[in-house]
Amino acid sequence: MVNPTPDQAIKLEVDNLTISYGTNAILRDVSFQVREREIFGIIGPANSGKTSFLRTLNRMNEFVPGMRVDGQILFDGQDVRNFTNVFALRRRVGVVFPLPVGLPMTVYDNVALAPRLTGVKKKADLDVIVERCLTRAALWDEVKDRLHALGSLLSGGQQQRLTIARALSQDPELLLLDEFSIAVDPVTTMRIEDVLKELRSEMTIVMVTNLVQQARRLAERTAFFLNGELVEVGETEEFFTGTVQDPRTREYVEGKFG
Amino acid sequence: MFEATALNRRNERVEWLWKVLFLLMTLILVVPVIIILSVLVYKGHGAITWEFMTEMARSGGREGGIFPALVGTIWLVGVALLASVPLGVASAIYLSEYAPDNWFTRVINLAIINLAGVPSIVHALFGVGAFVLFFRFGASILAASLTLAIMTLPVVIVATRESLQAVPRAFREACWNMGATRWQTIRRVVLPNAVSGILTGVILEVSRTAGETAPIMFTGAAMFIPFLPQSVFDQTMALSYHLFIISNSIPGVAEETKYGVALVLITLVLAMNALSIAFRVYLRGKKKW
Numbered sequence: 001m002v003n004p005t006p007d008q009a010i011k012l013e014v015d016n017l018t019i020s021y022g023t024n025a026i027l028r029d030v031s032f033q034v035r036e037r038e039i040f041g042i043i044g045p046a047n048s049g050k051t052s053f054l055r056t057l058n059r060m061n062e063f064v065p066g067m068r069v070d071g072q073i074l075f076d077g078q079d080v081r082n083f084t085n086v087f088a089l090r091r092r093v094g095v096v097f098p099l100p101v102g103l104p105m106t107v108y109d110n111v112a113l114a115p116r117l118t119g120v121k122k123k124a125d126l127d128v129i130v131e132r133c134l135t136r137a138a139l140w141d142e143v144k145d146r147l148h149a150l151g152s153l154l155s156g157g158q159q160q161r162l163t164i165a166r167a168l169s170q171d172p173e174l175l176l177l178d179e180f181s182i183a184v185d186p187v188t189t190m191r192i193e194d195v196l197k198e199l200r201s202e203m204t205i206v207m208v209t210n211l212v213q214q215a216r217r218l219a220e221r222t223a224f225f226l227n228g229e230l231v232e233v234g235e236t237e238e239f240f241t242g243t244v245q246d247p248r249t250r251e252y253v254e255g256k257f258g
Numbered sequence: 259m260f261e262a263t264a265l266n267r268r269n270e271r272v273e274w275l276w277k278v279l280f281l282l283m284t285l286i287l288v289v290p291v292i293i294i295l296s297v298l299v300y301k302g303h304g305a306i307t308w309e310f311m312t313e314m315a316r317s318g319g320r321e322g323g324i325f326p327a328l329v330g331t332i333w334l335v336g337v338a339l340l341a342s343v344p345l346g347v348a349s350a351i352y353l354s355e356y357a358p359d360n361w362f363t364r365v366i367n368l369a370i371i372n373l374a375g376v377p378s379i380v381h382a383l384f385g386v387g388a389f390v391l392f393f394r395f396g397a398s399i400l401a402a403s404l405t406l407a408i409m410t411l412p413v414v415i416v417a418t419r420e421s422l423q424a425v426p427r428a429f430r431e432a433c434w435n436m437g438a439t440r441w442q443t444i445r446r447v448v449l450p451n452a453v454s455g456i457l458t459g460v461i462l463e464v465s466r467t468a469g470e471t472a473p474i475m476f477t478g479a480a481m482f483i484p485f486l487p488q489s490v491f492d493q494t495m496a497l498s499y500h501l502f503i504i505s506n507s508i509p510g511v512a513e514e515t516k517y518g519v520a521l522v523l524i525t526l527v528l529a530m531n532a533l534s535i536a537f538r539v540y541l542r543g544k545k546k547w
Binding site: 089102113118163166 | 358359428429431432433434435436437438439442446447450451546547
């Protein structure tokens, strides 16, 4: 376990987290830390509890009946379950899904939705937010002439960047990405990766990915989940330079399974 | 060169037979509709005049027009909609967006299905007991419309719930992740995309409400009133009930008049259905995802 250096604050502290569904544990007794303003990668094959973990971070698990969470997750030192207003918690956390979700409203309204939910009404203010978020998501140039076209009819790659722009419009402290490149072409993937490299100086990013090389390109530190267990967490480079402690990690990153 | 075997040819003939059989069955279904419409048009078109549509009925419906019945039907449908649409849409929103999946919700769903299966004459008796007598509305537009509303509530609820469910869950999740409450999500994303389906359901409800006779005959429809209703507490004539009355209770009504009333009623209902279909086609062209 790599301890954070003193100059870098801890954004998330996961303590003995167990997520279960009925009697079936999806994630078992997991503990690690995510630092302020880093890209933290989570790798592992399907069904290893990665997505469930993301859902517990902003308490979206509460929409899944029968899901139980034990242990705790401290967000800036505060247990996420103790946030009296769950909506305020979720506003601080931006989420990008595996499949792009362009809401069936205009591109403009997609990005203006989150600010509107918090009471921003003036068109001038919204205009600024929309342009800024679309620009940071590397989508502005492609859609600036059709802001009033339907967001749900953009191409898949554009919709995924729209989803990122929407997440950014919340002004999040924490950005969660769940296999964002699974339904996106390689060129768009590279553009989004460049976006993430820009964003890392401003926010903490937790990135679940199936692509080991993507974690290597982006993440400072990475956790390896396998069948609900945290096998290893450490500097991403260590995963590739043979200093990993667990043989399963080496086999996974070398592509021998998963 | 490819040669068809005997088996190939036989399969082809059998295929043709099945197709023709299914086509015939479908045609049998269409025949009554065509006959009903043509008989009505043939026998009733002579009665349809400007006077027929705009004049008061005279001498028990033997003479004059059907204006009070036409207006009465519009009153009944309008008041029924005012009651059933808010109630139906609100409960559909609850059932689709808020209700947890437990025994209580399942009991409610079962109740709605059963409500749809209750015969209309039973609704009529309920209407008499509840609205005419218990709430002391008397035989009135209000009592008749509320009876109609309860009878058509399942249609509104089911249509609304289905159009809400047709909005992908991913849209809701995206909103919730942004910190939107359930209501914000419903108002900004779910309802705007379900409203077309809801309206289609409402229009179909209108056509059904306009044609019903049993629920209104004890609760507010009158055989013969030579003036228009002034408020929801008045009794009123209605097209469906008027047709029923001149067909079996009033002697000496011209054949043509009866067919004329039936023609007006069915035209009204078909026009509503056509409107609903046109609306659906229009919205399909504007599909948003």
